[in-house]
Amino acid sequence: MAIIRLASQYGRYGYRRITAMLRAEGWVVNHKRVERIWWREGLKVPKKQPKRGRLWLNDGSCIRLRPSWPNHVWAYDFVQARTHNGRAFRMLTVIDEFSRECLAILVARRLRSDDVLHLLADLFADKGPPDHIRSDNGSEFTAKTVRAWLGRIGVKT
Known part of the structure; x- marks a missing residue:
């Protein structure tokens, strides 16, 4: 199946990009159908590494805010x-x-x-x-x- 072939070849692409690639190859597809097949086949895009959380105040200062007591x-x-x-x-x-x-x-x-x-x-x-x-x-x-x-x-x- 073309969707599985493209998904394995381009591992970081999701169903929207795969839909565009299928259309470029000449397939007449609807993005909703590709999404349904994508989920039915259990295809997933690997998660990116999470960014470290913010530990400073939102006022632009450089104070690192660490919790010191409950409800802080x-x-x-x-x-x-x-x-x-x-x-x-x-x-x-x-x-x-x-x-x-x-x-x-x-x-x-x-x-x-x-x-x-x-x-x-x-x-x-x-x-x-x-x-x-x-x-x-x-x-x-x-x-x-x-x-x-x-x-x-x-x-x-």
Whole structure:
């Protein structure tokens, strides 16, 4: 099968690039069909090496921020996965970096900035707000409403 041949030949290419290569070879294919075949055949692109996490404040200073006590620094991030039938879902995870305790996991097909706000509000009511909160600066975390809300509460990002 041409998809498997190209995937093994070009190991870092995903299904979108493979679709473009198939079209260049003269195949008439739809990217959604290639994606379905890609997942059915169990093809995956190898993960890149993860970059080291940010340990400094978001104000441009060079102070390396390390957690010193519980509730000092929290980290939150999205993890995306797929079900056995190929449907994507997202998980919002919040951890306390000092104790490495997972404070919350929210699972849904779609998560937006207001979902982040609701989860954080519940956590702040339960555990109290942290001094700092760290994220990967994804669109849900850098949204004006999230940053303004965290600023009003006094949580540094």
